[in-house]
Amino acid sequence: MHDVIITGGGSVGLSAAVFLAHHGVRALVVERRPGPQIHPRATGLGMRTAELLREVGLEEAVNEVAVNMTGMTLGKITVDTLAGADLAALATTVPTRAQTVAKMDYTPARIRGTCPQNRLDAVLLDKARDLGVTVRYGAEVVSVEQDGEGVTTQLSDGTTLRARYLVAADGARSKVRSELGIGLSGPGALGPSMNNILFRADLSGLTGEYTFGLCEITDPAAPGMIITIDGKSEWVFHTGQEPSAELIRTAIGDPGLEVEILSVLAWRGRAQVADRLSLGRVFLVGDAAHAVPPTGAFGLNTGVADAHNLAWKLAWVLSGRAAPGLLDTYHDERRPVAVLAMEQSLLRMRDLRLHFDGGPDAPRLRAEAGAVNAPIVHLGYRYGATIGELPSTEDVALTLDGSPGSRLPHVWVGERSTLDLVGSTFCVFAAAPVTGLDVPVHVVDGWPYGTLLVRPDGFVAWRGEEGLAEALRRCTSGA
Structure with a gap:
């Protein structure tokens, strides 16, 4: 077995x-x-x-x-x-x-x-x-x-x-x-089926020293999105149109461009x-x-x-x-x-500015739409808490404050991060030595977050000055 x-x-x-x-x-x-x-x-x-x-x-x-x-x-x-x-x-x-x-x-x-x-x-x-x-x-x-x-x-x-x-x-x-x-x-299903066209073409003459992650094409004859794959000769054109080399040439704006379609993946969001x-x-x-x-x-x-x-x-x-x-x-x-993640992605589909606008009005736009800043979605969430209970929906550093359920705050300890020190096991972080535990204890000078019991995945399981051993027992017992 x-x-x-x-x-x-x-x-x-x-x-x-x-x-x-x-x-x-x-x-x-x-x-x-x-x-x-x-x-x-x-x-x-x-x-x-x-x-x-x-x-x-x-x-x-x-x-x-x-x-x-x-x-x-x-x-x-x-x-x-x-x-x-x-x-x-x-x-x-x-x-x-x-x-x-x-x-x-x-x-x-x-x-x-x-x-x-x-x-x-x-x-x-x-x-x-x-x-x-x-x-x-x-x-x-x-x-x-x-x-x-x-x-x-x-x-x-x-x-x-x-x-x-x-x-x-x-x-x-x-x-x-x-x-x-x-x-x-x-x-469930969103919109029509789309084509993800992987193609090879030398675009260095157009891109020069610049790179991009996504390039939205608005030409009505070939609307879609060019996505960087290697930044040199491999790209994806994401479109609702029928795949063809001519369509890609139109989107790029070079009728003489040599284009080789490598594969096509049809999909629906x-x-x-x-x-x-x-x-x-x-x-x-x-x-x-x-x-x-x-x-x-x-x-x-x-x-x-x-x-x-x-x-x-x-x-x-x-x-x-x-x-x-x-x-x-x-x-x-x-x-x-x-x-x-699903709800935040749907909000961004309706208004791309919520994700790609890095200007001074971006926080206001997100707040009005009920969207949160992307780093919060990626790592600023907190187990056992709603978004409305977080200290901030914009500044991820404020949400990583050592509270139980949040990812351990990152602090450099010499050349290693506190996240590196977790070592994929239960451990404790504190400003002063803690004894009587059968787990690693990391004492960090100036540590401002209190005594933290950290899980093997780097999330804070418990914070406090008393009852640490019992907290460790509860965490591993599944109680």
């Missing part, structure tokens, strides 16, 4: 495998496709995802495959055609990436630019295999049954697998979720959250748990955080360090975060 089977070998499934292996649990990953997905999908990695990659030693590897946007990066631009745009003039209206990143003093992690999902998957797959994870391609889940001891899964190739727990990362149309009869809440993120010994992560529209880049990042939240809990229960009741907290903690 396997300890854990993961159905779905995309970014979230592979992340779950890496996080589990990091905690000493080698999962079996089963993926229905014949091999890794080569078509890039999501490209934006949030700072919380960067922190999680840093925890498992992948920050540098991901930076190596991410697009280098440390120079003149324009973020999102809107033009008639790319050829007709004055990128130099546009650059004067937006801060450089270095200026933007410099303000992120709430995190130690850094990703130098966008990272297409197929590149992220390659890094995760290599890491998973290095950690002893088996990834099996070409087999789809047909049925799932569970009992008091484990989960039995039938695959399309006739194989029967048995595991103590099953993690479903099998996408928005999750077979596992359907087998379990778990319902969905939310608007969805907004829905599973009514339950767990049932018995089965857990939903990523798109199986929540389909989030792409505006804001909240979907993939929320899914990776799902996997991280679940991995340490499974590892502690499997090793006997915690009671099974600890696993009940996965649904309780992650579903509100998924709902937040």
Whole structure:
């Protein structure tokens, strides 16, 4: 019997495998496709995802495959055609990436630019295999049954697998979720079907020294969005039009441009959250748990955080360090975060300024619309609290104040962050020594947040001066 089977070998499934292996649990990953997905999908990695990659030693590897946007990066631009745009003039209206990143003093992690999902998957797959994870391609889940001891899964190739727990990362149309009869809440399908066209073309003569993440094309003959894949010769054109090289030439504004279409992925946006993120010994992560529209880049990042939240809990229960009741907290903690991500993405779909406007009026616009600043969605949320209970919906540093349920505040201790010091286990942070505990205690000079008990995922479990040992017992017992 396997300890854990993961159905779905995309970014979230592979992340779950890496996080589990990091905690000493080698999962079996089963993926229905014949091999890794080569078509890039999501490209934006949030700072919380960067922190999680840093925890498992992948920050540098991901930076190596991410697009280098440390120079003149324009973020999102809107033009008639790319050829007709004055990128130099546009650059004067937006801060450089270095200026933007410099303000992120709430995190130690850094990703130098966008990272297409197929590149992220390659890094995760290599890491998973290095950690002893088996990834099996070409087999789809047909049925799932569970009992008091484990989960039995039938695959399309006739194989029967048995595991103590099953993690479903099998996408928005999750077979596992359907087998379990778990319902969905939310608007569902959004708008018409779209085409995601991966193409190759040398645009260096048009972009020069500048890079962008997204380039919205408003030419009525070829409306859509050009998305940077490598910043040089590979791009995606996202459009509702029929795919053709001529359409791409029109959008770019160069009728003589050599264009090679590499692949086309048809898709339709969805907004829905599973009514339950767990049932018995089965857990939903990523798109199986929540389909989030792409505006804001909240979907993939929320899914990776799902996997991280679940991995340490499974590892502690499997090793006997915690009671099974600890696993009940996965649904309780992650579903509100998924709902937040979906709602915030929908707000941004209706008004792109809520996400891309970095001007002085942006906080007011978000407040009027009920939107919160993107870093709050990525890592400023607090387990057990609503957005309205946070100190700020704009300044993420104010929300990371050491309160229980929030991510541990980042403080440099020499060359290491407090997040690095967590070490993927329970530990204590304090301004003075604490004795009598069987967990690491980190004493930080000038620590202003009180005595904190921190979970293996870097979230504050408890704050106070008395009752620390009892708090630790409750946290691991699942009570």
